Amino acid sequence: MPARKTRKIRKKEMENILEIKNLKKYYPLKKGFFSKTHNFVKAVDGISFSVQSGKTLGLVGESGCGKSTLARTILRLIEPDTGSIYFAGRNITDLSYKDIKNIRKDLQIIFQDPFGSLDPRFTVFGIISEGLINFSKKIEKKELYQKVTKVLSDVGLGEDALGRYPHEFSGGQRQRISIARALVLSPKLLVLDEPVSALDVSIQAQIINLLIDLQQERGLSYLFIAHDLSVVRHICDRVCVMRKGKIVESGQTEQIFENPSDLYTQNLLKSIPKL
Ligand SMILES: Nc1ncnc2c1ncn2[C@@H]1O[C@H](COP(=O)(O)OP(=O)(O)OP(=O)(O)O)[C@@H](O)[C@H]1O
Numbered sequence: 499m500p501a502r503k504t505r506k507i508r509k510k511e512m513e514n515i516l517e518i519k520n521l522k523k524y525y526p527l528k529k530g531f532f533s534k535t536h537n538f539v540k541a542v543d544g545i546s547f548s549v550q551s552g553k554t555l556g557l558v559g560e561s562g563c564g565k566s567t568l569a570r571t572i573l574r575l576i577e578p579d580t581g582s583i584y585f586a587g588r589n590i591t592d593l594s595y596k597d598i599k600n601i602r603k604d605l606q607i608i609f610q611d612p613f614g615s616l617d618p619r620f621t622v623f624g625i626i627s628e629g630l631i632n633f634s635k636k637i638e639k640k641e642l643y644q645k646v647t648k649v650l651s652d653v654g655l656g657e658d659a660l661g662r663y664p665h666e667f668s669g670g671q672r673q674r675i676s677i678a679r680a681l682v683l684s685p686k687l688l689v690l691d692e693p694v695s696a697l698d699v700s701i702q703a704q705i706i707n708l709l710i711d712l713q714q715e716r717g718l719s720y721l722f723i724a725h726d727l728s729v730v731r732h733i734c735d736r737v738c739v740m741r742k743g744k745i746v747e748s749g750q751t752e753q754i755f756e757n758p759s760d761l762y763t764q765n766l767l768k769s770i771p772k773l
């Protein structure tokens with residue numbers, strides 16, 4: 499390959515940590531007794547976008563439009579029907595289960611429900627250290643302890659949390675623990691699937707500010723999913739608006755807020771409560 503072309507590709511890798519192209523995931527519906535044809539829920543129906551390194555892309559849309567299916571497909575927790583996923587310049591669409599497990603160190607997901615996503619049988623130390631032990635079996639106890647306490651303090655929790663169980667924490671604190679669990683592996687990209695939707699509005703702001711600080715300190719990239727446009731305004735550089743499995747509008751966050759071109763986006767904006 500000519501040197502100039504190689505340089506061009508490298509530059510693109512650095513610019514876009516994630517690129518998805520024409521991704522599709524249809525769920526088959528049960529065939530009715532009289533119907534001869536299969537029907538599908540077109541949860542993700544030909545979606546393409548990219549997340550720039552160190553930036554935040556917002557993905558917004560009403561309930562059921564396919565956001566979580568898309569998030570899980572990007573991590574290959576759900577297999578796409580067609581399309582491709584490039585992560586850090588590498589096509590990960592057809593990687594084997596073993597290889598994809600290694601990629602997940604760099605590509606972590608945080609779920610909406612801070613109650614269901616933490617194993618109630620583990621202490622906070624157990625929850626946060628699990629990934630580190632999986633990825634480096636030989637890690638010494640002292641190093642493990644240091645890494646876990648450091649990341650806990652980075653998300654605003656003290657050492658006293660280490661021996662406690664998830665049910666002893668509030669929703670916001672649990673989401674901090676989920677963030678710590680993801681960050682301890684030093685990922686490049688976090689897919690945040692409605693990370694604050696289950697939290698009170700005042701707590702939402704705290705978690706969003708924490709995510710903004712962590713991004714600045716660590717140079718992280720985010721794909722931030724929300725159904726509420728007001729949440730994405732403060733954290734996202736660009737926004738994609740999703741409806742029924744498709745992107746209907748995308749652009750710089752301010753442009754979407756000031757001058758939405760799609761009627762659906764205009765309605766999403768109207769539904770934001772004026773405080
Ligand atoms: N495992 C599944 N089997 C069949 N249909 C599914 C499955 N998971 C999701 N769906 C359907 O796919 C569509 C998209 O669901 P998805 O959970 O991705 O939406 P969402 O945008 O994340 O919604 P919410 O905002 O409520 O979280 C919905 O119509 C849903 O009913």
Ligand SMILES: [Mg+2]
Binds near residue numbers: 565566567692
């Ligand atoms: Mg969802």
